[in-house]
Amino acid sequence: MASSRTLALALLFSFLSCYASVPSQASSDGFLQCLSAAIPNELLYTQSSPLFTPVLVSSVRNPRLFTNTTVKPLVIVTPTNASHVQSAVVCGRRHDVRIRVRSGGHDYEGLSYRSERPEVFAVVDLNKMRSVRVNPSAGTASIDSGATLGEVYYAVSKASTQLAFAAGLCPTIGVGGFLSGGGFGMLLRKYGAAIDSVLDATLVDAEGRLLDKKAMGRDVFWAIRGGGGESFGIVLSWKVKLVPVPPTVTMFKVAKTVAEGAVDILTKWQVVAPALPEDLFIRVVVQSSAAEFQSMYLGTCDALLPLMGSRFPELGLNRTHCNEMTWIQSVPYIYLGSTATVEDILNRTTSDGLRKATSDYVRQPIPKDGWLKIFDFLAQPTAGIMIVDPYGGKISAFPESATPFPHRAGVLFNIQYMNFWSAATDGSAQIKWLKDFYTFMTPYVSSNPRQAYVNYRDLDLGQNVVVGNITTYESAKVWGEKYYKDNFKRLAFAKGKVDPNNYFRNEQSIPPLVARK
Known part of the structure; x- marks a missing residue:
């Protein structure tokens, strides 16, 4: 008893x-x-x-x-x-x-x-709190965290047709969360992750103090640029460096089915795409029995066609695939479709539906038979999609320790797995497919740790344990090293400096480590 x-x-x-x-x-x-x-x-x-x-x-x-x-x-x-x-x-x-x-x-x-x-x-x-203040002559913008990427893109385009913000595809994403995790999009190979362009920030810490870059100190400023949201305080605004873009960019979307050689083309793509000139970015959305290659080229179709002909002829790109436009017009083109207008990116109310997602990083090419098996998985009745973004170029030029975002040199591409379902179902079959697919991919992706992208947050990777109001380092390390690799411990020490009592926390927030004197 x-x-x-x-x-x-x-x-x-x-x-x-x-x-x-x-x-x-x-x-x-x-x-x-x-x-x-x-x-x-x-x-x-x-x-x-x-x-x-x-x-x-x-x-x-x-x-x-x-x-x-x-x-x-x-x-x-x-x-x-x-x-x-x-x-x-x-x-x-x-x-x-x-x-x-x-x-x-x-x-x-x-x-x-x-x-x-x-x-x-x-x-x-x-x-x-979503003001966007652009200084075209300085090539910078000061952005409140409540602004969406669409609002930032729109404001930048109104101030200058020669500048852009190197961020993500989805215009409804809030700047605060996006930058807190690193952030990347179709300019990643040319200009790196979004946090690579952050110059300053304003933070409210756990004491209620308002701190800029100098006041928060080197370690905390390093930590907020990719160390995840809701760990170090509340970032109210960011100052970012804008990047130059040409007057014309060329977009294309080319779909290839398995019957049309999608397996061979993807097998070649994974080696070619990270090694292409930085002006060319080709991502792929793989679904069912087809792969859609979506691209931005910082230049004209006349310059793109010979480049593709010499470096990636397997895709069969021709002039009918080219869509020349301004950079700001490219924003709705990829995410919202070819009929969307620039004004559509200001819509803050869209919902992406019921879904679950997770992520991986690939450092070695997947063999052809691996791609064949991937398409078998994607052909299942409850299957979702697989989105692959090539790295290389500028995002790989920074050291892993430059920011908390560690996915740099040696990464061929990032994978986002996502599945959707309607309100008429409970989603259990779709979630099981996602977990089974993630398990299947184990031999083909990074290991020790198996890397993941914090902005594709997945609680299945692990959750914090809190003892006496303090998150234990050991419980957080389970998921933390997947997102941050060797940067995780430095993040914990930065947390110990700005919030040692662990006021800001959630199920995957950074735990505080306090250096012994």
Whole structure:
């Protein structure tokens, strides 16, 4: 009997140690009163507010993560200036209420607005802080974290037809989350990851202080440029270097089925694409029995055709495939389709449907028989898609330690696996397919660690264990070294400098390590 009681107590302690302490009702009430004293009430949405749910779901990009059982925030704060964010942090620290931060809502596991654990938390939603200030003569832009990539692209194009922002494909992604994980898109081979262009940032730390690059210090500034969101504080704005683009870029989309030689073409693509001139980027979306090659070339069709003819003739590119346009016109072309307009990238309300995703990195070419088996997987009734982005060029020119984003030299391409389903199904078959495919790919991808991209967050890679309000390093290392490789420990020491008490945390936040004197 005594041993059973001891076991029960041990299990209870183990359960509780994995979760944050839950503040009392009085503490929660005190937090709300504290917020009301510092922030206008029209910027606060409590659970009793009729607008609470509409505001909460306004940036939920994946309905899978919002159900009747979702652990929702105590309140949503929609700040309009830095002082509101500082007040939210100060009130949260004072009353033991955690803060989660949302910019665009694209977190693949929804950790910017929900919790996997029974804790009381607030969401700071930055959608009202989305100014974009472009300085064409200096070739820079100052961007609030709540702006979407589409809003940034649009503002840059209005200020200059010769400049661009080297970021991602999806225009509804929030800048804050995108840059916090590294960020890459169709200019990655020419200009590197998005964080390679960050010049400065403004951070609200766990004490509520407002810090720029100099004030936060070298290690913390290094950490926020790719070290993941919601670990080091709340980044309110970023100063970035813009990049030059020619007046004409050439886009193409060429689909090849297995019957048309897709296996042989992909086998060649994986070697050629990372070694092409930096002006040429060719990604591939592989689905069912076909592969669609999607490309941007920084130049004209006349210059592209001989290049493709000599370096990648297997694709059979000809003039009918070429679509010449300006850089800003290329943004909707790839993601939204050939009929979309530039103004369409300003739409913040699109949803990507019910889905689950994960990622891999490939450092050695996949043999032809491997590609044949991949197409067999993709032919299954519950199959999803496989998106491959070539590396090489500028993204590989930086040392792995230059930023927390370590996926540099030696990487041939990144893989994103994704599966979708309708509300009429529970998605279990689609998720099982995804996990089975991920397991199947083990021999073909990186190992020790098996690398993953933090902006394609996947909680199946591991979750934090919290003991005494501090995330254990050992539990976080399970997923952390997959995202960050050898940079993970340095991130933990940076966390120990700026947030040693682990105020900012979620299921995959960086744990604090404090250097011994």
